[in-house]
Amino acid sequence: MSRSSANGVTVIFVLGGPGSGKGTQCKKIAKHYGFSHLSVGDLLRVEMESGSADSAMIKNMQKEGKLVPSDIVVKLLQRAIQENGNNKFLIDGFPRNEENLSAYDAVIKIEPKFVLYLECSEDVMIQRALNRNQGREDDQIETIKKRVKLFFESTLPMIEYFGTKGKLCKVNGEKSVEEVFEEIKGIFSSHEISKS
Numbered sequence: 001m002s003r004s005s006a007n008g009v010t011v012i013f014v015l016g017g018p019g020s021g022k023g024t025q026c027k028k029i030a031k032h033y034g035f036s037h038l039s040v041g042d043l044l045r046v047e048m049e050s051g052s053a054d055s056a057m058i059k060n061m062q063k064e065g066k067l068v069p070s071d072i073v074v075k076l077l078q079r080a081i082q083e084n085g086n087n088k089f090l091i092d093g094f095p096r097n098e099e100n101l102s103a104y105d106a107v108i109k110i111e112p113k114f115v116l117y118l119e120c121s122e123d124v125m126i127q128r129a130l131n132r133n134q135g136r137e138d139d140q141i142e143t144i145k146k147r148v149k150l151f152f153e154s155t156l157p158m159i160e161y162f163g164t165k166g167k168l169c170k171v172n173g174e175k176s177v178e179e180v181f182e183e184i185k186g187i188f189s190s191h192e193i194s195k196s
C-alpha cells in the first residue's frame, strides 16, 4: 500500500516550464482548497540565503539554470513536509527529472494523487519569466533559455511518463490566470477534492 493511502497524506506535483504559472496557480489552489504550497525553488532560495554548507553550490546551480543534486533537494522537501502540520501538499517545481523522482520514491514515498501540468509554449515561458520582476538572478535571458531547454529535455519526458500511468492532468497554461484556475477547479472536482 502506498503511504498516501496508509496515512492520509495527499500530494499533488505541479509541473511546467519556467514562467508557466506554477507559483501563481499554487497560491490560488492553496487558498481555495487548504493545501500547503511547497515550492522547491523557494526552499532552495531560503537554504541559499541561510549560509549553510550548500549555499554557494545552490546559488551557482540556480544562476547556471542547472539542477541541484536530488539528495539535497529531497532532504529539504522531506523536512518541509515533516515540519508542516497539514496533510495536503502541492509540490511545485519537483520532480524535474528522473533522478529527482527516484530520490523522492526512495525517501519520501508518498504516491502523488496526480500530476498537474501547466502547458505553455517556449515563447510565453520566456516572456513571462523575463517580465516577472522578482529580482531573481536566474530570470535573465541566457539563464531562462537554459532552463527552458532543460525543461524540454529532462522534465517533459518524465511528465509524459506520468501520462502512461494515468496520473497526468494537463491544463492550457497560456490562458488568463482565472481561466487556468477554472480548468484546475474542474480537475480537482473530478478527483473529489472539495473546497476547504
Ligand SMILES: Nc1ncnc2c1ncn2[C@@H]1O[C@H](COP(=O)(O)OP(=O)(O)O)[C@@H](O)[C@H]1O
Binding pocket: 016, 017, 018, 019, 020, 021, 022, 023, 024, 025, 128, 129, 131, 132, 133, 173, 174, 175, 176, 177, 178, 180
Ligand atoms: N495565466 C497567466 N497569464 C499571464 N501571466 C501569468 C499567468 N500565470 C502567471 N503569470 C505571470 O507570469 C510570471 C511567472 O509566473 P509564476 O507563477 O512565477 O511561474 P512559475 O512558478 O511556473 O515559474 C509571473 O509574473 C506571473 O504573474
Ligand SMILES: Nc1ccn([C@@H]2O[C@H](COP(=O)(O)OP(=O)(O)O)[C@@H](O)[C@H]2O)c(=O)n1
Binding pocket: 016, 017, 018, 019, 022, 023, 039, 040, 041, 042, 044, 061, 062, 063, 065, 066, 067, 068, 069, 073, 092, 093, 094, 095, 096, 100, 129, 138, 147
Ligand atoms: N527540483 C528542483 C527545483 C528547482 N531547482 C533549482 O531552482 C531553480 C528555480 O526553480 P523554480 O521552481 O523556482 O523556477 P520556476 O519554474 O518557478 O521559474 C531551478 O532552475 C534549479 O536551479 C532544482 O535544482 N531542483
Ligand SMILES: [Mg+2]
Binding pocket: 022, 023, 039, 041, 093
Ligand atoms: Mg515558480
